[in-house]
Amino acid sequence: MTAATLAPAAVDTQSMTGSQVVLRALVEQGVDTIFGYPGGAVLPLYDAIFQQDKIRHVLVRHEQAAVHAAEGYARSTGKVGVVLVTSGPGATNTVTGLTDALMDSVPIVCLTGQVPTHMIGNDAFQEADTVGITRPCTKHNYLVKRPEDLARVMHEAFHVARSGRPGPVVIDLPKNIQMGKAVYQGKDEVRHRSYHPRREPDAERIEQAIEMIARAERPVFYVGGGLVNAGHEACALLTELVHETGYPITQTLMGLGAYPGSDPQSLGMLGMHGTYEANLAMYHCDVMVCIGARFDDRVTGRLDGFSPGSKKIHIDIDPSSINKNIAVDVSVVADAVEAVGALLAAWRRRSNSVSRDKVAPWWGQIEEWRKKDSLRFRQDGAGIKPQTAIRRLYEATRESDVYVTTDVGQHQMWAAQHFTFEKPMRWLTSGGLGTMGYGFPAALGVQMAHPDATVLCISGDASWVMNMQEMSTAIQYRLPVKTFILNNSYMGMVRQWQDFFHGQRHASSYMESLPDFVKLAEAFGATGLRATTVEELDQVIATALATDGPVLVDVVVDREENVYPMIPGGAAHNEIKLSPEDEGQHEAISEEGMVLV
Amino acid sequence: MAEEERRHTIVVLVDNEPGVLARVIGLFSGRGYNIESLTVAQVDKVRAQSRINIVTTGTELVIEQIKALLGKLVPVHRVQDLTIEGPHVERELALVKVLGDREQLVRALRIADFMHARLVDSSPESFVFEMTGTSDELDAFISLVEPVEVSRAGVVAIGRGRTVLASNGA
Ligand SMILES: Cc1cc2nc3c(=O)[nH]c(=O)nc-3n(C[C@H](O)[C@H](O)[C@H](O)COP(=O)(O)OP(=O)(O)OC[C@H]3O[C@@H](n4cnc5c(N)ncnc54)[C@H](O)[C@@H]3O)c2cc1C
Numbered sequence: 001m002t003a004a005t006l007a008p009a010a011v012d013t014q015s016m017t018g019s020q021v022v023l024r025a026l027v028e029q030g031v032d033t034i035f036g037y038p039g040g041a042v043l044p045l046y047d048a049i050f051q052q053d054k055i056r057h058v059l060v061r062h063e064q065a066a067v068h069a070a071e072g073y074a075r076s077t078g079k080v081g082v083v084l085v086t087s088g089p090g091a092t093n094t095v096t097g098l099t100d101a102l103m104d105s106v107p108i109v110c111l112t113g114q115v116p117t118h119m120i121g122n123d124a125f126q127e128a129d130t131v132g133i134t135r136p137c138t139k140h141n142y143l144v145k146r147p148e149d150l151a152r153v154m155h156e157a158f159h160v161a162r163s164g165r166p167g168p169v170v171i172d173l174p175k176n177i178q179m180g181k182a183v184y185q186g187k188d189e190v191r192h193r194s195y196h197p198r199r200e201p202d203a204e205r206i207e208q209a210i211e212m213i214a215r216a217e218r219p220v221f222y223v224g225g226g227l228v229n230a231g232h233e234a235c236a237l238l239t240e241l242v243h244e245t246g247y248p249i250t251q252t253l254m255g256l257g258a259y260p261g262s263d264p265q266s267l268g269m270l271g272m273h274g275t276y277e278a279n280l281a282m283y284h285c286d287v288m289v290c291i292g293a294r295f296d297d298r299v300t301g302r303l304d305g306f307s308p309g310s311k312k313i314h315i316d317i318d319p320s321s322i323n324k325n326i327a328v329d330v331s332v333v334a335d336a337v338e339a340v341g342a343l344l345a346a347w348r349r350r351s352n353s354v355s356r357d358k359v360a361p362w363w364g365q366i367e368e369w370r371k372k373d374s375l376r377f378r379q380d381g382a383g384i385k386p387q388t389a390i391r392r393l394y395e396a397t398r399e400s401d402v403y404v405t406t407d408v409g410q411h412q413m414w415a416a417q418h419f420t421f422e423k424p425m426r427w428l429t430s431g432g433l434g435t436m437g438y439g440f441p442a443a444l445g446v447q448m449a450h451p452d453a454t455v456l457c458i459s460g461d462a463s464w465v466m467n468m469q470e471m472s473t474a475i476q477y478r479l480p481v482k483t484f485i486l487n488n489s490y491m492g493m494v495r496q497w498q499d500f501f502h503g504q505r506h507a508s509s510y511m512e513s514l515p516d517f518v519k520l521a522e523a524f525g526a527t528g529l530r531a532t533t534v535e536e537l538d539q540v541i542a543t544a545l546a547t548d549g550p551v552l553v554d555v556v557v558d559r560e561e562n563v564y565p566m567i568p569g570g571a572a573h574n575e576i577k578l579s580p581e582d583e584g585q586h587e588a589i590s591e592e593g594m595v596l597v
Numbered sequence: 598m599a600e601e602e603r604r605h606t607i608v609v610l611v612d613n614e615p616g617v618l619a620r621v622i623g624l625f626s627g628r629g630y631n632i633e634s635l636t637v638a639q640v641d642k643v644r645a646q647s648r649i650n651i652v653t654t655g656t657e658l659v660i661e662q663i664k665a666l667l668g669k670l671v672p673v674h675r676v677q678d679l680t681i682e683g684p685h686v687e688r689e690l691a692l693v694k695v696l697g698d699r700e701q702l703v704r705a706l707r708i709a710d711f712m713h714a715r716l717v718d719s720s721p722e723s724f725v726f727e728m729t730g731t732s733d734e735l736d737a738f739i740s741l742v743e744p745v746e747v748s749r750a751g752v753v754a755i756g757r758g759r760t761v762l763a764s765n766g767a
Pocket residue numbers: 103104105164165166223224225226227229230251252253254255269270271272273274291292293294295296298299315316317318321334335336337408409412413430431432433434435493
């Protein structure tokens with residue numbers, strides 16, 4: 001099949017193979033890139049890919065990385081990310097990625113090969129019960145058993161992945177379905193029978209919410225990843241609403257960039273490693289306006305100590321997010337773009353009757369909290385503090401078109417704290433599942449979608465190794481991702497918890513026999529650099545950014561540094577610890593808190 | 598919100614497609630919710646829709662979660678909490694086997710008669726009764742006749758009066 005034959009009019013829809021139907025559906029759904037890895041059960045699909053040129057296939061080196069790359073592609077564009085893997089081990093290798101996408105609401109369609117329909121259930125070669133295994137880690141999944149269902153299932157899968165609360169969808173494709181004859185149906189011919197999530201807010205609830213917002217004396221906006229899901233317009237409307245009210249706003253880890261981070265009304269991130277002012281504003285507020293955030297335990301801390309005196313408004317597209325952890329006073333089930341638009345319109349109708357002076361004392365209090373400068377750190381000596389590395393990286397790239405991915409651990413928190421994001425979809429991190437190994441493949445997905453952008457992966461010495469094989473992918477597709485490993489020779493975050501809560505016994509958290517990252521990069525054909533002093537740091541950052549192709553930078557940082565502020569597990573926002581001087585108090589952590597992760 | 602646990606009867610209208618029951622059950626087991634009883638059968642051949650009746654217990658927050666999560670499943674058309682949404686009828690069917698000598702069987706037959714259970718099988722040493730009623734009525738009958746084997750169908754339920762649970766559109 002040539003590219004021309006994919007054009008709708010030119011195809012004889014009666015004599016297509018299943019594989020051709022799959023590709024045509026992908027094209028009609030606007031897909032231009034897929035991430036995958038071949039095997040016996042998907043060879044017909046690969047053959048069809050080979051014979052067309054509308055869709056680029058990116059060969060990863062491990063199927064988990066295919067999903068993370070698709071997540072990076074999806075999260076940085078707002079489009080659906082697409083994955084293609086073989087049956088059995090190919091499919092099972094995607095499970096971590098799918099779970100990650102489910103937790104962080106990332107739209108993914110993952111095509112998995114399957115043994116032919118007549119062999120299903122026979123323990124055939126490379127057979128796995130893919131729909132069974134992926135049922136709890138997908139938003140929905142399908143096994144296509146009849147060729148006549150194929151086109152409909154393809155279009156439905158995209159609809160389900162991207163609408164409502166986005167998430168991953170698996171389509172299991174037996175090999176005989178890929179090879180047999182199938183009939184194409186266009187996406188407009190398919191309407192889903194039951195899945196039509198609500199987008200429009202209830203007008204009365206919006207009125208109730210705006211009434212509460214207008215009367216507030218100590219308000220705070222608390223916004224999250226749902227705004228990033230809702231897109232640029234939603235974030236722009238939110239920014240207007242926040243500016244017009246003059247109220248403070250805090251973002252979750254997933255919401256960074258939904259509101260300009262350098263704006264004076266922004267209190268930064270809240271939660272376990274959030275700023276002092278954000279957490280105390282949450283604790284003491286009288287009206288909390290939660291938009292597209294899900295009261296995660298990293299954010300709420302101890303539930304009975306969570307913002308005890310406030311009225312709470314919750315706007316979320318997913319009814320099951322509401323009243324899940326925290327009972328709220330006004331709930332609005334709607335897409336954030338619609339709901340924020342409605343709030344803004346309602347606010348404008350009454351704004352002249354709202355006096356700005358009434359929140360002045362609240363701002364006075366917040367400014368007091370801000371003076372604590374809770375993200376402060378001391379860069380003394382020549383050795384590099386990890387926070388310094390992030391700050392310098394930020395300074396060096398802030399004027400450029402920059403995207404940042406991270407892995408999981410201390411470096412992730414420092415990146416969240418010290419890199420400032422002004423726009424949504426620029427910050428990509430594994431928040432809900434906390435998947436080490438996410439950052440590098442996600443960065444490759446971002447770079448595929450934005451070939452001219454500066455894409456940084458901020459990683460840790462332990463995390464990066466988890467998907468380092470993807471350096472081959474970076475080389476093959478000339479993806480000039482710049483990776484900065486904050487190398488503390490520890491699984492730093494684990495070491496920090498052992499120091500605080502387990503008597504400084506460093507069980508298996510020291511990374512013995514770490515590779516020489518510079519040589520490792522070179523072995524792949526990439527550029528490897530190292531910085532061990534602050535002086536070298538700026539030079540190395542400049543060199544890395546000026547180098548064509550992928551670069552791996554080993555930034556040797558202070559091994560003992562810990563992430564502050566910190567709200568220990570099972571504590572409330574007002575029990576936040578700001579510095580090592582507060583550390584002694586960790587001894588007193590409750591047993592109830594200890595069991596939390 | 599109320600902290601005490603309460604029994605709820607929830608009915609769910611779903612597309613009768615493979616895996617739909619696994620999805621519903623997985624939702625309960627994966628999140629540690631109770632299922633006291635669950636029944637499922639196709640109720641609309643033309644639209645290929647099945648109806649699932651679930652009896653569960655939980656606090657108000659948990660029940661709200663369960664309903665929201667059920668509503669989110671892609672093949673689910675409607676979710677109705679009969680316990681909250683008004684008066685309804687609940688029935689369960691049981692087959693109950695009693696063994697014994699003549700005297701014991703006669704005694705069981707008398708109880709069955711009195712409680713409106715039907716004799717559906719008999720042999721010189723055994724009776725099988727069929728009983729339909731509320732779960733409480735079944736419990737009472739079973740505790741009285743001291744059976745050796747019981748098979749229960751689980752609760753089926755429907756709203757009283759004119760209200761109708763049907764899929765919206767499609
Ligand atoms: C080591 C580590 C430390 C962490 N520390 C912190 C911390 O200190 N602070 C912190 O905030 N997080 C922290 N996290 C992340 C945390 O675990 C959660 O992932 C995060 O708090 C959830 O963000 P969120 O509430 O914005 O929700 P998300 O997971 O982004 O969920 C989005 C919500 O918005 C809704 N939504 C989706 N689309 C729309 C739409 N179009 N319109 C309206 N609503 C929509 C969804 O239904 C969902 O409820 C940490 C993670 C790790 C790994």
